[in-house]
Structure formats: structure tokens, C-alpha cells
Amino acid sequence: MPLYEVETRGHIMIMWAEDTDAARAVVAESYPNEEILRLIKRPRDTWVISKAALGITTKGKLDPCTTARECLAKAEGDKVHAIRLFMHEKGVDLDQARKAIESNMVMGW
Template identity: 55%
Template sequence: MPLYEIETNAHIMIGWAENEEQARSTAHEHYPDDDIVRINRRPRDLWVISKGLLGFPQNEVLCNTARDCLSKAQGDKEDAIRLYMQETGVDQQAAQRAIETNMSLGW
């Protein structure tokens, strides 16, 4: 079954459908108030998002460091950011990105 990307005025959905009409119907079923802007059949059966584009640290050690800082700070984001800055020497913006990324992953 093909994978479709369905963009509405408020959402982007990715899902399997037999054809474009079924993809359109599924979008209207779940978000009846949305207007469909675009529907594309994906060329492969995978949806891929670059981790770099999302701000994931490229070095796995940094991920582990961020998770350790979150644990030490007992989930307090600001404290974890300060700890991360101290341990890695990065600026506040890079530390915030690393901590928030790992928080979204459920550290």
C-alpha cells in the first residue's frame, strides 16, 4: 500500500492509502474542518526526517551527557541547561537545544 503525505492548512499527515481519494477521505475523516492543500504519493514506503534538521546532537556522547544532566537536575530544564553548559563548554543556545531535544525524546 502506498504512503501518502497529506498537507492541510493546519496539519501534515503521513499515512498509507490505496489511492489519492482514500488518502483525501482519511484526512477529512480525522480533520473535517481542515482544507487540503496538497497530497503527494511518497516514492518509497518510508518517511524519513533528518535528525540534524531537528537539532539532534550529532555526537551520541552529547546525547548521553544531556540525559545525565536531565537526571541530575531531576527534570528541571534550566538547571539541566546550566549543567550541560558546564560539562560540555557549549553556549546556552546549543545547551538548550540538546536538553530540549532529549526532553522531547523522554530522556
């Protein structure tokens, strides 16, 4: 079954579907008020998200994802507090910390 990438104004969805019509049907059922901006069949059966594209690098011993998740846990899910903790832990600027925390929130820390 092909892997599809579907983008709406509010979401990017990755899904397996029999064909383009089936992928459109999933979006229509899940997000009936959202217009499909882009729908493409992925060339492979894999989806990769680049940490570098998110502004997350693996310099040093600690994995930024682990650190971000620890900061989120300490902050009990409070994003702003978690960002401050991450900035303190990693010595990064506000934008780098925000990207790390938000990307880990999306992953379901």
C-alpha cells in the first residue's frame, strides 16, 4: 500500500492508502473543514524527518530529544517553562529551545 503525504492549512498527514481518492477520503472524514493544499505519493515506504531541519543537532553527550522530554516532564507540560528549562540546560537561544520543545510536544513526549 502506498504512503501518502497530505498537507492542509493546519496539518501534515502521513498515511497509507490504496490510492489518491482513498487518501482524500481519510482527510475529508478526519478534517472535513480543511482544504487539501498538497497530496503526494511518497516514492518510498518510509517517512524521515530531519532533526537538522528542525534546528536540533546532536552536539555533546546529551540527546536534545531526551533533554527536551525531561524539561517537558519537569515543567509538567507547560511549554513556556519547558523552553526556559531547555535554554538553561543546553545553553541555546530561545528559537532553538522552542523548536526542540515544540517538536517533542508534537511527538507526544
